[in-house]
Amino acid sequence: MAIIGIDLGTTNSLAVCWRDGRLELIPCEDGEVLFPSVVGYVGGEGFLLGAAAKERLLTHPSDTVGSFKCFMGTAKEYRLGGRTYTPMELSAMVLERLKRNAQRLLQEEIEEAIVTVPAYFNDKQRSDTKKAAQVAGLKVERLINEPSAAALAYRMAMGEEDRTLIIFDFGGGTLDLSYVECFDNVIEIVAVAGDNHLGGDDIDRAIQSYFCRENALAEEALPLEALARIRHLAEQSKRALSAGGHADMELTVEGRTCRARLTEDILFELCMPLFEKMKQLFLHLLEDADSRVSQIDDLVMVGGSSRLGVVRRFLAELLGKEPVVLDQTDRVVALGAGIYAGIRRRGEEIRDMLLTDVCPFTLGIGVRNRSGQDKNVLSPMIERNSTLPASCRNRFVTTSDYQREILVKIYQGEEYYVDDNVYLGEVAIEVALKPAGQAWVDVQFTYDINGILHVSVENEMGERRQILLANQALTAEELERYTKEMEKIMLPPIEQPANREMLARFLAYFENSTGERRERIGAMIGYVTRGLCSGRKKAVRNAQENARAWLNMLEEAQETKEERLFDGRAFESWEEEDEDWGDGEESRDSEGEEQDDRVEDWNSRKENRGEGGEGDGDEE
Ligand code: ADP
Ligand code: MG
Secondary structure, three states: OEEEEEEOOOOEEEEEEEEOOEEEEOOOOOOOOOEEOEEEEEOOOEEEEOHHHHOOOOOOOOOEEEOHHHHOOOOOOEEEOOEEEOHHHHHHHHHHHHHHHHHHHHOOOEEEEEEEEOOOOOHHHHHHHHHHHHHOOOEOOOEEEHHHHHHHHHHHHHOOOOEEEEEEEEOOOOEEEEEEEEEOOEEEEEEEEEEOOOOHHHHHHHHHHHHHHHOOOOHHHOOHHHHHHHHHHHHHHHHHHOOOOEEEEEEEEOOEEEEEEEEHHHHHHHHHHHHHHHHHHHHHHHHHHOOOHHHOOEEEEEOHHHHOHHHHHHHHHHHOOOOEEOOOHHHHHHHHHHHHHHHHOOOHHHOOOEEEOEEOOOEEEEEOOOOOOOOOEEEEEEOOOEEOOEEEEEEEEOOOOOOOEEEEEEEEOOOOEHHHOEEEEEEEEEOOOOOOOOOEEEEEEEEOOOOOEEEEEEEOOOOEEEEEEOOOOOOHHHHHHHHHHHOOEOOOHHHOHHHHHHHHHHHHHHHOOOHHHHHHHHHHHHHHHHHHHOOOHHHHHHHHHHHHHHHHHHHHHHHHOOHHHHOOOOOHHHHHHHHHHOOOOOOOOOOHHHHHHHHHHHHOHHHHHOOOOOOOOOOO
C-alpha cells in the first residue's frame, strides 16, 4: 500500500510520493503538479476543481471559492448550488482529487497520507483537516507542520549538520515564519509567527491598483470581468519579474488600451507596506525564540511568492546576508511531506529522522478573576511554543464556601479573558465540602505529538475524571452524508469511466500486438490521451470520436484477421490533425466561449454515470 505526502495549501495543493528510493511529484490530469485549491459550482451541474475552477474565481465569484483553508475550523459556510459547504468539505474535494491523481500515477490504491498544516493551526483546524482526509477516503495517522516538512526537505538538499533555521514560507494568502533547530536527526520547531492575510494575492492587488492608477481607471467602478483581467495580468507580470528586469503591462479596458511598466524598483515600493509587516513578524519570532539574528544559520525561503526577487532583496537587507532559496520554492513543503511518507514506509535513507513540534497556542483553564469581576480569566497550563509532547500539572482551589463541585473548562488561545479564547471542552468533579480556598483538585494537561490533548482532574479523595480532546473522527452518518456529496464532483474527461474503459481497450490491443501494428496502436493511445487531457472541448470530442472509430476498426480487423486495415490510409488524416493541436493555447483568452466549452465537457461525466438528476439544488 502506498503512502503519499500532501501539501494542502491555501492557494495550491500538491501531492508527492516516495517511490524506488526517490521523491516523485504527482501530476494532475493537465500535467501540472500544482493543483489550485479552488472549488467552483456550475449552475445545476456539479463541481469543478483546480485550474478549471480557478479561471472562474473572479468572473463567477458567487459560485467559486478559494482560500477556504483560511477558514478551516471556523463556522464559516459557503453557499454553492443550493446548499452550504464547510471549508472541511471543500478541502475534502481537493484531497480526493489529489488521491485520484496519485492512484493514476502509481496504479495502486492510496489509503494513507501525510498531510501538512500550518504550525499555528489549532486543535479544531487540525481535526477538520483530518476529517477532510477521512471524507476523501484517506487515513491520516499524522499531520505534520509545514515548516517541519520544509526543514526536512532542506536537510535532504543541504546536508544534515546542526543548524538553526528560519523557515520563511510566503504563499498566496499567508506568510508563516518558523524558528527551527536541527540537530542529531531531530528537527524542532522552537517558535512560530505568521500573518493569515499577507501573501502573493496582496502583491497582485497592489499591482492591480498601480495599473489602474497609472491609467486613471476608477478601480472601484470597473466591472468584475475587467478587474479579473487586470488581476490576471498583474499576476503574470509579477511572475515575469521574478526572473528580474521589468514587465510591460498592456490591456484593453473598456475599449481603451492601457499600459504600465512594472520594474523591480516599482514593485519593491509597492511591497513596502507588506515588508513592514514582515519585519514586525521577524521581531516577534526572535523574541518568542529568545534569539537574535546572529544566531540564525540560514533563512530558508519557501512558498510560491518566495520566487520574487524583491522579497529576496528585502530579506537580504533585513538580515545582512543572503537567504537560501531552495529549488522550486512552492514544492518544498510537499517534498518534505513526501520524505516523511518515506520515513513511514521505512525508506532506508531517511529512517532515522525525527520531528519534534511545538504547541502553537497556549492551552489552559478558566479561573475566577482576582479583581472580583464576573468574567473568568485564562490560567495557562501549556504555554504556546512548548515542545511536544508537553505535560503540566497544577493545583486549583475552590472559590465558594462548601461548593460541591469544580467545573474545569478548557480553552486555547492567548487572550486574558476566557471568553475571548477558543473553548475546547470541560470536566466536572466533586470536591470535599470545605470553606472556600480549602478544597482542591489537581489538573493535568498532556498534549501529545498528534495534537491530542488529554486532561485529567483529580480531587483530594483520589477520584479522577478525564477527557480526551482528540481530533474527533466523523460519525458513520456524517461520513456517509459527506461521501455522497463528493459524488457530485465532476470528473475531468481522462477520469470519466467511459473514457477510461475506452483507453483500457486500447491498452489490451496494444499488449496483444507486435511490430508496426503495435506502434500504430501506441500512437493512437498517445493521441487519445493527449486529447482527453487537453481541457478543450473540441479536442476531447475529437479524441472520443476517433477512439470509438479506431476501436471498431481494431475489432473488425481482429475478427476478419485483415491486416490490410492497418496499412491503409485511415490514419493519415489524424496525424495531421494531431500536429494542429500542438500549440495548445489558441483560444484560451478569447473570452467566455472556451470556458463554457470546458464546463460542458466536464459535465459529460453525468451521462457516463447515468445520474442525470443530481446536483440541481436538492437540500440535505
Ligand atoms: P500556498 O502555500 O498559499 O498554497 P504557494 O506557495 O503555491 O501557495 O504560492 C502561491 C503564490 O505564489 C501565488 O500568489 C502566486 O502568484 C505566487 N507565485 C507563483 N509563482 C511565482 C513566481 N514565479 N513569481 C512570483 N510569484 C509567484
Ligand atoms: Mg504553502
